[in-house]
Amino acid sequence: MDIVFGIDVSKHSYNVAILIEQKVYKEFRIQNDRPGFEILEDELDGLTSPQIIFESSGIYSRSIRAFLIRNGWQYTEINPLAAKKDMDSFRHNKNDRLDAVSLAMAMSQHHYKPTFQEQPVYSELHDLERTYQELNEDIVRAKNRLHQKLQLAFPEIERFSSVTDGALYWHIVQQFPHPSLVLEMGITELARLILEATPKNMGERRSLVLAQHLQDLAYNSAPAVENCTHAVQAVIYLAGQVERLDTLKKKTIDEMTEISANLQEITILQSIPGIGIKTAVCLVAELGDIRRFRKPNAINAYIGIDLIQYQSGDFEMGQHIRKRGNTYARKILFKAVLNIVSVSRYHPSNISLFYQRKKQSSGDIHTKKIAVAAMGRLNRTIYHLIKNNEFYDPMKFTPEL
Structure with missing residues (x-):
């Protein structure tokens, strides 16, 4: 039996809609406090693998996320933009109560995968x-x-x-x-x-x-x-x-x-020439557990350096990055690339070689654009190393990686 809990998150309260086989079974409102979570827990108890979905709302969704993790429930925390895209196909009016129902209906139709639950150290x-x-x-x-x-x-x-x-x-x-x-x-x-x-x-x-x-x-x-x-x-x-x-x-x-001392990816990142402890801990703090990404391009999208292409008839706009996503992670990666390039004279790497080759072959391209391209190469390298639990080996990684 398909049971879905759609939860619309707001500052002080949550609207909850329960769907059974895509039909509204129950709707209620709870406060963002212990009594409210006890009401939600009573509804969840006794159910076998209910699907739970809510939008990511910054600090306001942290409480519901912590409650579900403490009680061992799987959940889907969906990006608001993705939720809007899927909900607009059947949502004509918008309010908190209808949003909870719409989230549950979107879950019933699209069957989103449960959100990867990171260790508390990442939070x-x-x-x-x-x-x-x-x-x-x-x-x-x-x-x-x-x-x-x-x-x-x-x-x-x-x-x-x-x-x-x-x-x-x-x-x-x-x-x-x-x-x-x-x-x-x-x-x-x-x-x-x-x-x-x-x-x-x-x-x-x-x-x-x-x-x-x-x-x-x-x-x-x-x-x-x-x-x-x-x-x-x-x-x-x-x-x-x-x-x-x-x-x-x-x-x-x-x-x-100190608190990240037991995370292997910190040591792995520091094995890349030009990345020190401060860059490593800040990068992991912003990206979280990199193992949750399906592919390196997902990291690019997360920090907003994925490319946008627009063409209409004879008009074609030049490609540019989306700049939608984690701004802080994008800034940290940009500075990391510059550090990698600055030490390349004595410690060359696939990222610095890629950067230099791009710079030599593209005389009219700004250095910033080349650095952004190198950020994508760095993401691919980081993803490979952490996924395979490997340290950086300059003999293994080539500019074509």
Whole structure:
């Protein structure tokens, strides 16, 4: 007997429709809490292999997914776009109650396969990685604000080091947000403070050079505000915020590394030249268990680098990637390709050779397009290695893989 539970997920509640042999048997609404799940459990208990389907709704579908996994029920978590395509053929009106019925009818007609259930570690990695990305975005905003305030208080200090990043730079900005604070001190005192500000080993000679450089910057500065103004206090606060956020980023990566230590794919990914631990854990966190994909092209579609072709009559649009899917995974893979290419001089790989060959044969194609093409090659390599539990062997993998 064909029994289907269609569940329409919303923020605080779920609409449930039960179909038996494609006929509506029962409809009800439950809250997203323990009593609500107990009602659903009572309906499911005693049934033999009921089919359960609901749309993937980000964080709002996490609760129902966790409930079903805890109780050992198989389920189908369908992509909303795929659901809409199949449901529109028989759905003329749309509301939460009808959506639950429509989902159940789509399941009865198309018999979707149950969703691959990953180990809990992948969900935890995903949550940590999204926190890492949020910290990255917060740092970018804080740095932009810090730059704006420094233009008022002490713009020349941005030339103190080659990059406006790192613990030394942030400590110096917090201690000397205004040039007058630098000019109050002698070279020896400044050098001592610089030595204390850096977590790295630095010689006294280097600290004296930096102290003189800082003093020269301060001497040539013509700030727009006085030492006692709000802009100076804002510089101190924002530099401290950037430093705190950067520390949290490093702690997040350390935690991801620790909880993924037993995942074989982390070690496999690191065997590819140019992929380090941070790239490996972030990539696994975004892609999840790669074994669930049927083929490498499914990974391309998941991250949105599958190609779109449009032709109508004599008009044919140039191919371009779909850009629909996991944006973070796409960004991580793009940077991974650039890292692989950068180490190719000493550690060539099939991905770097593919990239170089494309670049040589396509003079008018932008580097970004070539990198995206190499991302597809990298996905194929990753898929093969993890599916077969193999480490990367440069002698085995060729550009034609």
